[in-house]
Amino acid sequence: MRGPVIKQFPIAWRRFLGTYHAIAGQASRLSLTLHSRLAARLFPAASRLLNRALLTRKAAGCSASANLLLTIFTALVFLAVPISRAAGLPPVFSPGAVWPDTGGQSINAHGGGILFHDGTYYWYGEFKSGKTILPDCNKSWGGTRVDVVGVSCYSSTNLYDWKNEGIVLPAVPGDPQSDLYPGKVLERPKVIYNHATRQFIMWMHIDSADYAAARAGVAVSQLPTGPFKYLGSFRPNAGVGSEDDAVSARITSPTSRPALDPPDGQMSRDLTVFADDDGQAYLFYSSEGNPTMHVSRLSADYLHADGPYRRLFIGRSMEAPVVFKHAGRYYLIASGCSAWAPNAARSAVADSIMGPWTELGNPCLGPDATNTFHSQGTCVFAVAGRDDLLIFMADRWDQWNLPDSRYIWLPLEFSPGGKPVLRWQDHWSLNIRNAISPAARGHRVVETVNTHVNIQKRIEFHRLMHPPKLPETRESAPCQSAGLGDIIPA
Ligand code: GAL
Numbered sequence: 001m002r003g004p005v006i007k008q009f010p011i012a013w014r015r016f017l018g019t020y021h022a023i024a025g026q027a028s029r030l031s032l033t034l035h036s037r038l039a040a041r042l043f044p045a046a047s048r049l050l051n052r053a054l055l056t057r058k059a060a061g062c063s064a065s066a067n068l069l070l071t072i073f074t075a076l077v078f079l080a081v082p083i084s085r086a087a088g089l090p091p092v093f094s095p096g097a098v099w100p101d102t103g104g105q106s107i108n109a110h111g112g113g114i115l116f117h118d119g120t121y122y123w124y125g126e127f128k129s130g131k132t133i134l135p136d137c138n139k140s141w142g143g144t145r146v147d148v149v150g151v152s153c154y155s156s157t158n159l160y161d162w163k164n165e166g167i168v169l170p171a172v173p174g175d176p177q178s179d180l181y182p183g184k185v186l187e188r189p190k191v192i193y194n195h196a197t198r199q200f201i202m203w204m205h206i207d208s209a210d211y212a213a214a215r216a217g218v219a220v221s222q223l224p225t226g227p228f229k230y231l232g233s234f235r236p237n238a239g240v241g242s243e244d245d246a247v248s249a250r251i252t253s254p255t256s257r258p259a260l261d262p263p264d265g266q267m268s269r270d271l272t273v274f275a276d277d278d279g280q281a282y283l284f285y286s287s288e289g290n291p292t293m294h295v296s297r298l299s300a301d302y303l304h305a306d307g308p309y310r311r312l313f314i315g316r317s318m319e320a321p322v323v324f325k326h327a328g329r330y331y332l333i334a335s336g337c338s339a340w341a342p343n344a345a346r347s348a349v350a351d352s353i354m355g356p357w358t359e360l361g362n363p364c365l366g367p368d369a370t371n372t373f374h375s376q377g378t379c380v381f382a383v384a385g386r387d388d389l390l391i392f393m394a395d396r397w398d399q400w401n402l403p404d405s406r407y408i409w410l411p412l413e414f415s416p417g418g419k420p421v422l423r424w425q426d427h428w429s430l431n432i433r434n435a436i437s438p439a440a441r442g443h444r445v446v447e448t449v450n451t452h453v454n455i456q457k458r459i460e461f462h463r464l465m466h467p468p469k470l471p472e473t474r475e476s477a478p479c480q481s482a483g484l485g486d487i488i489p490a
Contacts, residue, residue: 091160092427095373095408096396101154102163109152110395110405113190113272114381115200115224120155121384122224124189124202127152127167128403137210142339145209146402147171147182151189151202153225159383159391159430168226169202169219179206179217179233186217188320188378191224192275194302200224201302203273203283206233214267216285218303231303235265236283236296240307243354266294266309272379273298274323274353282353284312284321290337291317295354310354318346323353324380324390327441331420333363333392335376340399342371347420363412363420373424375408388436392422414440 099107109125116122127149134144150170154162169189172178180186185207191200199220206217217233268285275281281298283305293316296309312318318334325331330350336343345364350357364372375394383389390412397405411428413421413435 091158092429093160093409093425094427095410095425096406099162099407102161105164107154107162107164107407108403109154110397110402111188111378112393113188113379114391114393115191115193116381116384117193117200117224119384120157120224121159121381122165122191123154123156123162124151124168124191125378126187126189128405130403132400132402135209142341142399143211144340144399144402145185148180148184148186149182150180151186151204151228155225165225168221169228169230179215180230183209184213185209185211188270188272190271190273190379192273192281192302193224194275194281195279197301198222199301200228201273201281202228203271205269205271205285207269211269214269214287216268216271216283216305220303235262236268236285236294236305237307237309238263238265240309242294242311243308268294270319270321272321272323273302274325275302276325276353282323284323284332286319286321286337287311290319291315293318293321293334297354308354312355312357313348313359316346316359320376320378322377322380322392324382326390326414326436330357331380332357333377333380333420335372340397340402342374342376342397344370345372345377345422349418360419364422366424368424373408373410373422380412383430386430387441388434388438389430389432390436411435413437416440 101107107123108127108129109123110128112123112125114121114123128146129149130146132144132146134142137143138145148171150167153165153168155165156162170180171182171186172180173182175181176183185205187205187207189202189204191202193200199222202219202221204217204219206215207213213233215233215235217230219228219230221228266285266287267289268283268287269290271283271285273281273283279300281302283296283298285294285296286292287294288311292314293312294309295312296305296307298305313334317337319337320335322333323330330353332348332350334346334348336346344362347360347363348357349360362369364370368374372394373396375396377392377394379393380390381393383391392408392410392412394408394410395405396408410422410425411432413423414437415421416437418440
């Protein structure tokens with residue numbers, strides 16, 4: 001009898017190991033989900049290790065002992081939360097960690113923005129779920145995607161705990177002609193409040209799966225938590241002509257000039273909106289096939305971008321625009337163009353939002369400054385009641401598993417000369433004082449950087465010129481029908 005038992009043993013052992021791996025895998029995922037700020041505070045080293053494991057994608061294939069460690073960590077996390085709550089430890093932000101909402105689910109609001117209204121913060125973003133695929137039409141530049149589900153909204157009064165308010169602008173699965181059809185693109189939703197009309201206005205990048213449509217979409221709601229009514233998409237400023245045409249005609253390269261003023265309006269991809277203190281709102285969008293950004297005044301109801309507009313950062317290929325005001329001046333932080341792959345952020349300042357804008361260079365300092373700490377900016381917002389704290393929000397995209405993309409929140413500082421500065425923090429809290437030094441709260445910018453367009457252009461990752469390296473075998477799928485009116489290829 002002994003023989004067969006020994007013979008069976010390796011199989012049983014293998015079965016046991018298989019089951020153990022499955023359970024431990026679940027447990028490690030759970031531990032990451034439960035990797036709350038409190039646990040992170042109690043076990044900073046372990047939490048850093050987990051983040052790194054996740055970032056380098058080693059967690060998926062980890063060994064039995066690694067899984068065992070993760071399981072032990074899970075157990076500690078279970079204990080850590082009640083212990084740390086009882087101990088009254090202050091909460092922290094843990095950039096790059098899984099960030100559970102108040103229901104215990106990971107916050108799902110990518111490319112997002114924050115609106116502060118009547119004492120509550122609202123976080124709107126792209127709800128990403130399902131399998132990440134690489135459509136054939138985007139293979140040359142690594143444009144992976146998931147189907148559009150809609151725009152999610154979370155609310156918070158303390159910026160740490162976010163309640164899921166649901167999908168406030170859902171996709172329209174039944175209608176392939178709709179801009180909100182799951183096979184198309186809906187990115188970077190931003191919401192501003194119009195005090196005159198008492199409406200919440202959402203602007204977003206609408207596109208075909210191959211990003212050729214390049215349009216701006218707009219939706220409106222009576223409540224911050226929706227539902228938002230989708231009003232449609234368009235290319236801004238059709239036939240308006242840029243305010244600075246006379247200037248730009250002199251300095252624009254002959255190749256980018258023909259992209260201007262197409263009869264159906266300006267191409268509009270990555271975008272953001274900014275409402276100024278005087279109630280005037282502006283739309284910033286990457287245009288002319290992406291090399292040049294535009295800023296356009298919005299109509300009084302914030303629903304139309306019909307000029308006037310200005311061309312900014314000509315030939316600099318800026319994406320992911322983030323605009324904010326500080327000490328009476330306007331600031332912009334943007335990325336270069338390298339699809340989901342991170343690159344070095346740029347910053348700029350202006351006395352008038354319509355320009356001229358002066359580039360101030362990369363705001364990030366320290367390790368990983370050259371790739372914005374593995375992320376791409378999406379919003380900067382002021383903490384209510386604090387003149388010493390602005391928060392920079394970014395996305396750490398996971399190109400091959402987009403729903404698992406993470407959030408990077410960092411306090412924004414200013415250099416003595418008045419340049420925006422971002423430094424990595426493993427954990428930080430709102431208890432931070434004087435992130436913006438008293439001197440910098442009313443500063444004038446004296447530093448500038450040499451932004452010679454041609455030199456910068458050479459080092460730029462332009463998605464068409466330098467497509468990111470792709471792994472050899474990836475699932476791909478044909479593009480969905482674009483169906484968005486006249487499509488002018490980028
Ligand atoms: C990025 C852009 C994202 C998304 C992505 C697609 O450059 O900022 O919003 O469009 O490209 O690859």
